[in-house]
Amino acid sequence: MASIFEPSLPTPDLSHLTRADYEHVYEPAEDTFLLLDALEKDAQELRQLKPQVCLEIGSGSGCVSSFLGALLPSSSALYLCTDINQHACRCTKATGSQNKVTLEPIIASLASPLQHRLANQIDILVFNPPYVPTTSDEADAAQVTSGISGAWAGGKSGMELTNILLSSVPKLLSPGGRFYLVGVVQNGVEEIRQRMRQAHGLDSEIVLERRAGRERLWVVKFFKAAAPS
Amino acid sequence: MVRLITHNLLACHAKGCNANNFPLQFKDVEIEIREAEFNPDFLRGFLPKIEWKALVDSARQIGDTSLPAEQPEMVDDDFLKSLHHVLLELHIEEGSMTCPNCSHVYPISNGIPNMLLAEHEIA
Numbered sequence A: 001m002a003s004i005f006e007p008s009l010p011t012p013d014l015s016h017l018t019r020a021d022y023e024h025v026y027e028p029a030e031d032t033f034l035l036l037d038a039l040e041k042d043a044q045e046l047r048q049l050k051p052q053v054c055l056e057i058g059s060g061s062g063c064v065s066s067f068l069g070a071l072l073p074s075s076s077a078l079y080l081c082t083d084i085n086q087h088a089c090r091c092t093k094a095t096g097s098q099n100k101v102t103l104e105p106i107i108a109s110l111a112s113p114l115q116h117r118l119a120n121q122i123d124i125l126v127f128n129p130p131y132v133p134t135t136s137d138e139a140d141a142a143q144v145t146s147g148i149s150g151a152w153a154g155g156k157s158g159m160e161l162t163n164i165l166l167s168s169v170p171k172l173l174s175p176g177g178r179f180y181l182v183g184v185v186q187n188g189v190e191e192i193r194q195r196m197r198q199a200h201g202l203d204s205e206i207v208l209e210r211r212a213g214r215e216r217l218w219v220v221k222f223f224k225a226a227a228p229s
Numbered sequence B: 001m002v003r004l005i006t007h008n009l010l011a012c013h014a015k016g017c018n019a020n021n022f023p024l025q026f027k028d029v030e031i032e033i034r035e036a037e038f039n040p041d042f043l044r045g046f047l048p049k050i051e052w053k054a055l056v057d058s059a060r061q062i063g064d065t066s067l068p069a070e071q072p073e074m075v076d077d078d079f080l081k082s083l084h085h086v087l088l089e090l091h092i093e094e095g096s097m098t099c100p101n102c103s104h105v106y107p108i109s110n111g112i113p114n115m116l117l118a119e120h121e122i123a
């Protein structure tokens, strides 16, 4: 991985995962590493937030949540992870153990089973979604089979799944909470930011952008205003 | 890892199931106890997020009766230690969770709950 930031925190240990795992589960790639770099860049700010509830949607190998667990004081937060792919959940759990972070994988779509109880409770929400533009049929099929193609097939503009989550983000975040989202240039990040500001009053900031091969990747973070104290 | 802290946050989300859909009821569980680091600040901060009655009832369902029926007004160390054990050290490895309203069954296997619904069950 060629990074413009020299990471002071090591990339999580993934040596327990094998080729056979990566036949079913997304192998960490440039998008994953850009997200790690974005979280690390914001480390100070994230620690100051004193998060108690973190949720990663689509945790795949578990690399990102394990990194987050190393970034924050251990045992000070609950690290929930969802993925529709059961192999991903198994790998997430194993990667947590390997890196001494207790991750709580749940086989689920987006935040569905948590939506009710975690309204206004999520301090850090993270999503590296299937963002590659495909046909809607391809994206739908990937969701139904919940295998490896669900890691990238994003439907129209690569935004079909992300759009569903975006509309519930304002409800999920705690006051002061943050949402980190990964995407590519075809997703139209400026349009997304504008929509979130106008429809939901969430401000945002591009944390990092990077060209990786043919992809132009970005990480954006959305903030919910802190409660007046 | 289904620990009771996570179980306390899961609700049934089947189509049309919007009331009395929490807490999910444990069945045929296998439990492992694993020590976790005691962090009183985390527990104090998390306490307001917990549905107390659901936690106590669920703990009793899986055989732990250490928590008081009413949340105590005085949060002392003894209480926090019991809470720590119940929330963070009991791992439900196998079994299932049934919705008290629509009876949908969510299986738990290798410590991972499967909360996925079939397409026709999605709200």
Ligand SMILES: C[S@@+](CC[C@H](N)C(=O)[O-])C[C@H]1O[C@@H](n2cnc3c(N)ncnc32)[C@H](O)[C@@H]1O
Binding pocket: A026, A027, A028, A029, A031, A032, A035, A057, A058, A059, A060, A061, A062, A063, A064, A082, A083, A084, A085, A088, A108, A109, A110, A128, A129, A130, A131, A143, A146, A147, A150, A151, A152, A161
């Ligand atoms: C691009 S991969 C990212 C994996 C990992 N977070 C990373 O950064 O390496 C997208 C992940 O989202 C998962 N996913 C796809 N649809 C989902 C859904 N509806 N709910 C939850 N996860 C989903 C995929 O199975 C895959 O693991």
Ligand SMILES: [Zn+2]
Binding pocket: B012, B013, B014, B017, B021, B099, B100, B101, B102, B103, B104
């Ligand atoms: Zn139900």
